[in-house]
Amino acid sequence: MGPLPFLGAALASAAAVFAAGVAIGNEYVYFASYTVAQYIVLATAWNILGGYTGYVNFGAAGFFAIGAYTSVVLHKTMSLPLLLMIPIGGLVTGLIGLMMGYLTLRLRGVFFAIATLALAIVLHTLIINWSFVGGARGAYIIRPREVMLFASYSQYLFAIMLLLAALAVATARWVERSRLGRGLAAIRDDETAAECSGVPTLKLKLVATTLSGFLMGIAGAPFPYYVSYVDPAGAFNLAYGVNSIAMPLIGGMSSWIGPLIGALLLGTLQQVATVTISSSVNLLLVGVLLVAFVTLAPNGIVGLFEKARKKKSDG
Amino acid sequence: MDLTLSLLINAIVAGILLGGFYAAVSIGISISFGMLDIVNIAHPAFIILGSFVAYTVNLHLGIDPILVNFILSPAFFLLGIAMYRWYYVAFERRGRESLSGLAFFFGILFIGEVALLLIFGADYRTVHAPYIGPTLEWGAINLPLRLFVPFLVSVGVVIAVQLYLTRTFTGRGILAVSQNPVALQLMGANPQRIKAVAFGLSIATAAVAGAFLIIIQPVEPSIGREYIGRVFAVCVLGGMGSIPGTLLAAIILGVAESFTATFYGPSWAPAVSFGLLLLTLAVRPAGLLGR
Numbered sequence: 001m002g003p004l005p006f007l008g009a010a011l012a013s014a015a016a017v018f019a020a021g022v023a024i025g026n027e028y029v030y031f032a033s034y035t036v037a038q039y040i041v042l043a044t045a046w047n048i049l050g051g052y053t054g055y056v057n058f059g060a061a062g063f064f065a066i067g068a069y070t071s072v073v074l075h076k077t078m079s080l081p082l083l084l085m086i087p088i089g090g091l092v093t094g095l096i097g098l099m100m101g102y103l104t105l106r107l108r109g110v111f112f113a114i115a116t117l118a119l120a121i122v123l124h125t126l127i128i129n130w131s132f133v134g135g136a137r138g139a140y141i142i143r144p145r146e147v148m149l150f151a152s153y154s155q156y157l158f159a160i161m162l163l164l165a166a167l168a169v170a171t172a173r174w175v176e177r178s179r180l181g182r183g184l185a186a187i188r189d190d191e192t193a194a195e196c197s198g199v200p201t202l203k204l205k206l207v208a209t210t211l212s213g214f215l216m217g218i219a220g221a222p223f224p225y226y227v228s229y230v231d232p233a234g235a236f237n238l239a240y241g242v243n244s245i246a247m248p249l250i251g252g253m254s255s256w257i258g259p260l261i262g263a264l265l266l267g268t269l270q271q272v273a274t275v276t277i278s279s280s281v282n283l284l285l286v287g288v289l290l291v292a293f294v295t296l297a298p299n300g301i302v303g304l305f306e307k308a309r310k311k312k313s314d315g
Numbered sequence: 316m317d318l319t320l321s322l323l324i325n326a327i328v329a330g331i332l333l334g335g336f337y338a339a340v341s342i343g344i345s346i347s348f349g350m351l352d353i354v355n356i357a358h359p360a361f362i363i364l365g366s367f368v369a370y371t372v373n374l375h376l377g378i379d380p381i382l383v384n385f386i387l388s389p390a391f392f393l394l395g396i397a398m399y400r401w402y403y404v405a406f407e408r409r410g411r412e413s414l415s416g417l418a419f420f421f422g423i424l425f426i427g428e429v430a431l432l433l434i435f436g437a438d439y440r441t442v443h444a445p446y447i448g449p450t451l452e453w454g455a456i457n458l459p460l461r462l463f464v465p466f467l468v469s470v471g472v473v474i475a476v477q478l479y480l481t482r483t484f485t486g487r488g489i490l491a492v493s494q495n496p497v498a499l500q501l502m503g504a505n506p507q508r509i510k511a512v513a514f515g516l517s518i519a520t521a522a523v524a525g526a527f528l529i530i531i532q533p534v535e536p537s538i539g540r541e542y543i544g545r546v547f548a549v550c551v552l553g554g555m556g557s558i559p560g561t562l563l564a565a566i567i568l569g570v571a572e573s574f575t576a577t578f579y580g581p582s583w584a585p586a587v588s589f590g591l592l593l594l595t596l597a598v599r600p601a602g603l604l605g606r
Contacts (some may be wrong), residue, residue, distance in 0.1 A: 056418065059357075103596065103597050104597075107596060110417070115592070117543055117544070117547075117589075118544055118589035121540075121541075121543075121585055128582055129582055154317060173382070242421070280429055283434070284429040284433065287423075290421070290425070294415045295419065
């Protein structure tokens, strides 16, 4: 399937999910599905750098939060429509990704990973000390009372996040199969060999960090409207960082479908666990699953399926 | 003496005292990351674990927290060896340490934090010891014993580790494995065993540093995150695997944080270590005393 037909299929699936959600017509369904869709965007974004290129980004929460806080700033200064805020949030975090990559990608991959963790904390501290966006106390965002064509604002947000998820997955699949994706895979497998074969490694890595940062930012941009109250502790929650890594790892990092499966499974599981047990237990669950998969099934669920299929065809 | 000068002097003194403590916190990372190339981002989780062990024993038996963790350090050493075995079997042996190993330690960090949160709750915990509270005054200079005692013991730990690494057979083995594990193997030594000992040592120092931490400030499970930046900043700034560099960088970080807290406000302090780390990576990735 070419990239455009795939995009059509992704959009059609998103529309189908939206229709199913509307048919149930429950505000909680919008709320929970929004979170899962948001994790699809985050996990897919992480995987473009982590899975395709082999560089670990621990700072997903930082990118997510800057996307959210860009919306807060835009809301306070210009009160732009949400649909315009999303690409602006993405551009800001894309730029941060680019600068971050430029600073550290010439070093060993480990330094990049530690620097991303550092970046998230530096950004967190900046936001805490920036009183215009509410500082440590946080900021309230008043949602518009109604939107055209939609029954409620949460239904509208649900639709937007589904759209973003479809776009993110289609982008990841396109990257994976393009010249860019092959270059990134070469970097992941052996960076020195790739460089020697004429792959412009630094340039491709910078493209990957920028794209990944952009997608994380657009996942965060609608967040202030979703919660209607943003504070640094909520927006920079470590859960975003952990989930962005755990979902692709559990699903499988080699293709676009891995993060999608991981986000759907783990996202849904966490929604159920939060309601039925408690939110700290569900975080523990993510940590345990992450460690278990990374130790026992390094290629994730997709890898397990492929192994089973291979065994079948061999036997 | 005018007020700003005395503020300045006390900021420097507090910074140096804090720096000694940071050296004890980071020396484990200088061993595991600097020498063994194991990116143990879960290091702070072991520090916090040490704090809570000291807290529990101190609460029930009233024993001095530093003494408790020195007595229990063999247990942490064994925990470290077990962690290394796990890491070796699952990642290092298969050459998957970079991405999967990082994710593994990230998961361990997270599990440690949430597990302590579930057991102890999110309340801040403190310990009791006679030296928490009094302050030595010497002219305009204040020496809070709460900082001074951990400082002295920390510097002692750093010196002991340096002597161990340079004067003993296994210690020199650790330095050798950091330089060239294959050559070490050709000499008939087993790099895995030496690395396990080194990693055990790094976790034991983390636990001892945990006792200092809970003496210096109240502890709750999630404050470990703040130490990720500190330990890596110190390790990288000092120069990978250099113990004297670790002490020097820790004192630089301590003074920088103390200045920031005194003159700009404590809410900026967490950014100092990470800012220093980003700066070092951008300007001099080899660190101050790097090889």
